[in-house]
Amino acid sequence: MNSKTLVIVESPSKAKTINKYLGKDYVISSSMGHIIDLPKSRLAVDIENSFEPEYITIRGKAKILNDLKKKAKKSDSVLLAPDPDREGEAIAWHLKRVLEDKCPDIKRIEFNEITEAAVKEAVLHPREINESLVNAQQARRILDRIVGYYISPILWKKVKKGLSAGRVQSVALKVICDREEEIDKFIPVEYWTLEIDFDVKGKIYSAQLAQFKGEKIEISSSEQMEKIIDTLKNGKFAISEIKQKERSRKPQAPFITSKLQQEAANRLGFTSSKTMMVAQQLYEGIDVDGTGPVGLITYMRTDSTRISDVALASVRSYISSNFPSDYLPEKPNTYQNKKNAQDAHEAIRPTDVLRHPDGIKDKLNKDQYKLYNLIWKKFVASQMTPERSEINTLTIISGDYEFRASATKVLFDGFTALDKDDKAKKGKLPPMKEGDNVDVREFKPEQHFTSPPPRYNDASLVKFLEESGIGRPSTYAPTINTLIRRYYVSRNGRQLVPTVLGKLINGIVKVHFKDLVSVDFTVSMEEKLDEVEESRIEWKSMLSEFYAPFKTSVDEAEKNIEDMKGILDEETGEVCEKCGKPMLKKLGKFGFFLACSGFPECRNAKSLPLGKCPEPACDGDVVKRTSKKGRPFYACSNYPACEFVTRETPAGKPCPKCGKLLFSKSIRHKGIKMMCLNKDCGYEIELLDEESAPEGNGI
Ligand SMILES: [Zn+2]
Ligand SMILES: [Zn+2]
Ligand SMILES: [Zn+2]
Structure with missing residues (x-):
């Protein structure tokens, strides 16, 4: 047959x-x-x-x-x-x-x-x-459909055509907007640190001022710093204590979706959607040995750290045949799942641990190699022994002042043997004993300013969504994508920054649809969807429980949201130079702009003044211009009387010190610097990227 x-x-x-x-x-x-x-x-x-x-x-x-x-x-x-x-x-x-x-x-x-x-x-x-699984998907789809279909028309009617607000995205947008508000309100505080360089047998070592009279020292001005140095200059320095401590660092669990996205963002600079796209390619199959495609990793949407017995046996055998015996723990390492994990799948791991990333490097494109390498190493490391190191701390005293220097010596590298970048930082201590005198050569005071809380990036937003219980393996990347696609959030380097439009929508939604932006409410909806999947509740009754209060808030909002179209089409006093009609303030994808009220007959539109010109004596505005080659630059509206011009990017907010427009510049691998170009002011503030790799190590 x-x-x-x-x-x-x-x-x-x-x-x-x-x-x-x-x-x-x-x-x-x-x-x-x-x-x-x-x-x-x-x-x-x-x-x-x-x-x-x-x-x-x-x-x-x-x-x-x-x-x-x-x-x-x-x-x-x-x-x-x-x-x-x-x-x-x-x-x-x-x-x-x-x-x-x-x-x-x-x-x-x-x-x-x-x-x-x-x-x-x-x-x-x-x-x-499995009907329950299907029903959980239907319930999510319909829930999101209802939210979108009731809220969008209200936004069209009251604000602007084409807008929409979704369920999980609204919470994420609120979190991003709240953070931006904190940053806007933040006032940097000055502080100082002091390092001393000392000489031991012709070699220079250094130590940091840590305590005064047994308490953490805080130095807030150059005057205070100078006084301290004056006192110290006449004092004697001696070693008061040398301490030794052993530290053991365990490897982390193999990847789940959220952790993979976080680490790929931090270590490889991938957005969440890029990580998922590349992971999908590795999962669906690539021809690495000329015999046709083969799946290189397990399914990439998972919240479980579990691995199969077969995979465990093969990774243990790999470790024992490629490393000395003390790199393999006697018993397999086990990892705890999060309490709400679905545990339907395994962790993300290579399908065959013998397929070493370097062995198939030339069969993968660059991104595929980088991600596979990350997944492979995390998996192998997860079944290896801990790294053990010795931390030596040296205390130097001079009067009531205490200085510290420390160094870490790796005693046994354990799982970090897999990754050279992940070795503990060393540092050096001089060969000295307690009571020895210290010969200080130089005082190195340094001025710093406190920085505001970091803006969210893909890694930290996914971490937030996961830890608060809002996200699921399938929703992290689409949530970020939707915010970007709707122009509610834009990327500045790796940072996620709310746009004018995003702030406006958030302002409306958080007042009129409180549940939608409430973390607790969103968590309870996600939990109910999980209960549908586990056949513990019925999906249609879950929907009707949601619908009644939601419909009430929609009806209320319809009555209460003030019409913002008037505010948006506000007259500005400017007159169209092409047809003489008044120019109106409009809201576009990229923020506010001026458009002729004669539209569509007259299509004249231009950008709004961005802020006050940084030249100290000028009262002009910064406006966007375009060079003959089509490159944008920024200049003063009083040109040619004022010759201010720059190619830096406007930061969209005024300087908290002098009120002139701030400009921003990205600092490679670090974040963004916002600076005032007013020569008499010089204010600047760094918005650092958040490194949210868990427990601070790569593997
Ligand atoms: Zn016109
Ligand atoms: Zn000017
Ligand atoms: Zn300023």
């Missing part, structure tokens, strides 16, 4: 990889993602009829669907093999519903990695569709 089985996956590259493992009795086809969804143009949810969704074939997908129907009709059975999560289960469910009358035997299969063993194993154990 020659029976044929149709296997449907959601992407062509996945189809190609699977095709390699299944024999000629299988036909592999791709659905190219979702085929069926809610229509774009209307609510398509029957609220009265217990939230019944109305699904349609997505525009442009009819041909693919017809093709699948034909193939299903010719097959004895169909196996649905989209990715192993809610989204994948929903794709499978929709496919089953439309193919049911073409083929009576339709089942679901899933595999956590696209390797020969996993695919063959999956084919042997087909199952029914």
Whole structure:
């Protein structure tokens, strides 16, 4: 008998990889993602009829669907093999519903990695569709649809056409806006540090002033610093204590989605969506040995640190054959999952630990190599022994002042043997003993200013979403993407900065839709979705519980939100130089601008003054200009009387000291500097990038 089985996956590259493992009795086809969804143009949810969704074939997908129907009709059975999560289960469910009358035997299969063993194993154990998983996806889809469809028209009516506000994005936007407010309010405080250089047998060592009369010392002015140095100059210095401490540093768990995104952002400079895109390529398969594509990592959407027994045995055998015996712990290392982890999958790990990143480097593109390298090392390190080091601290006293110097010596490198960049920082201490006199050569005072809290970046926002319980492995990257796509947030280097439009929307939503921007409320919705997935609550009753209070807030908002169109179309006193009609202040994607009230007959538009000209004696405004070569620059509206000109980027806010416009400049690998170009002022402030790698080490 020659029976044929149709296997449907959601992407062509996945189809190609699977095709390699299944024999000629299988036909592999791709659905190219979702085929069926809610229509774009209307609510398509029957609220009265217990939230019944109305699904349609997505525009442009009819041909693919017809093709699948034909193939299903010719097959004895169909196996649905989209990715192993809610989204994948929903794709499978929709496919089953439309193919049911073409083929009576339709089942679901899933595999956590696209390797020969996993695919063959999956084919042997087909199952029914998991309705609870599907319902959790439907509930999320409909919840988000209701929020978008009720709030957007209010924003159109009261503010501006085309705006929208979504569920999880609104909380993220509020968090980003709140942080910006803190930064705007921040006033830098001056402080000083003091380092001494001392000479031991012709070699120079240094120590930092740490305490005065046994307490942490704070120096706030140059006068205070000078007084301290004057006192110290006449004093004697001696070693009062040498302390030794051993420290053991354990490796971290293998990656889950959020941690992978955080570390790829911090270490590789990837955005969250780039990390997910590259991880998807590694998961779906790449030809690394000339025999066709193979999946290099396990599924990349997971919140579990669990690994399979097979993977554990193979990594332990890898470590024991490539490292001396003390690099392999006696018992396997175990890691705790977060309390709300779904634990449906394994951690993100290489499918074959013997595939060393350097061995396949020339088969991967640069980004694929970097990410695979990160995943591979994290996984191997997670089953190695801790790094042990010795921290030596030296205390020097002079009167009531205490100085400290410390150095770390690695006694045993353990898991850090995998990564040269991750070795503990060394530092050097002189060969001295307690009571020895110290010969100070130089006092090195340094002025500093406190910095404001850092702006969020991809890494720290994902960390926030994860830790507060708002995010799920599938939602981190889309949340950030949506904010950027709607121009509510823009990227300045790695930093996420709210736009004028973003602040305006946040201002409205946080007043009129308090629940939507409440972390607690959003967490409870995410938990309810998890309960739907675990069949503990019914998805339609969850929706109706949400709907009633939400609809009330929509009705209230409709009444109470003041019409902002007037504010936006405000007259500015300026007259259009082309037609003589008044110019109006408008809100565009990139902020406010001036447009002629004669629109559309007159299309004159120009940028608004950005702020006060930095020249000390000038009362002009900074305006944007474009050079003959098309490059933007900024100049004074009083030109040619005032010759101020710069290519620095306006920071969009006034100097807190003198009120002139601030400009910003990015500091490589560090963050952004905002500075006042007023020569009489000189104010500047650094907004540093937040390094949010957990426990401060790479692996
Ligand atoms: Zn005009
Ligand atoms: Zn000027
Ligand atoms: Zn200033």
